[in-house]
Each structure stands twice: as structure tokens, then as C-alpha cells.
Amino acid sequence: QVQLVESGGGLVQPGGSLRLSCAASGSIVSIYTMGWYRQAPGKQRELVAAITSGGSTNYADSVKDRFTIFRDSAKNTVYLHMTSLKPNDTAVYYCNAEGLRLGGDWGFSAFGSWGQGTQVTVSS
DSSP states (O other), X not given: OEEEEEEOOEEEOTTOOEEEEEEEEESEEXXXXXXXXXXXXXXXXXXXXXXXXXXXXXXXXXXXXXXXXXXXXXXXXXXXXXXXXXXXXXXXXXXXXXXXXXXXXXXXXXXXXXXXXXXXXXXO
16 A cells, blocks of 8 residues: 655745655555545645656646746655645645555556645735
């Protein structure tokens, strides 16, 4: 199995910055995509940013030019550097990873895992 552990959330004032981290562990063969999603109260979970193993990135329009996603593939870790935070960035942020792990009938199988979520609150 593959586990994701997030850290770095908290309370920050508008205009401030935070960095989230997500480390994957377990019987990982390779990770294709790692990403961050968020869910605000009463809203659906939405993609914030994602990065492939080749380094291609994708951002929600609402966070472009403010958030940066990057990964350390050697450590199976993804980061989300958030700047110029706004109150409507307040949400629970979830890490996601998809790839290949050991196990299954063929010795390898695909996986998709989620972290437990970390709260980000932007408020004065």
C-alpha cells in the first residue's frame, strides 16, 4: 500500500505565505503524478495544482502566479508553495499521488492514494 502524509497547514493572514509538504511511502515502484486538491466548506473538492514525473505542471486559474508546485522525486515528496494568500484559499488541502506499486497478480499494480488533509485558514 501507499501512504501520503501532509504537513505545513495552519493559520495565515491575507497576503501571507505557506508551504505544504506531502511525503509518499510504501511499496512504491514509481509515481506518475502528484497533486494538491482542496475542499472548502460546502464546496466540491477541486484541483489546485499537479505535477508529472516529467515535471509538467497544471494549475487552477485561481492560483496561477501565486502558487508553485514542485517535487523531490528521490524523496517521493511534493510541495506546494503558496503566496499572496486570500481568504477564499481557506480550505482543507489534500495530497494525491498516482503511480505503480508492488503487489497484485502481476507483481505490480496501479495505485491512487490520498492524504488525510491539512487545514489552511487565511484570515486576519
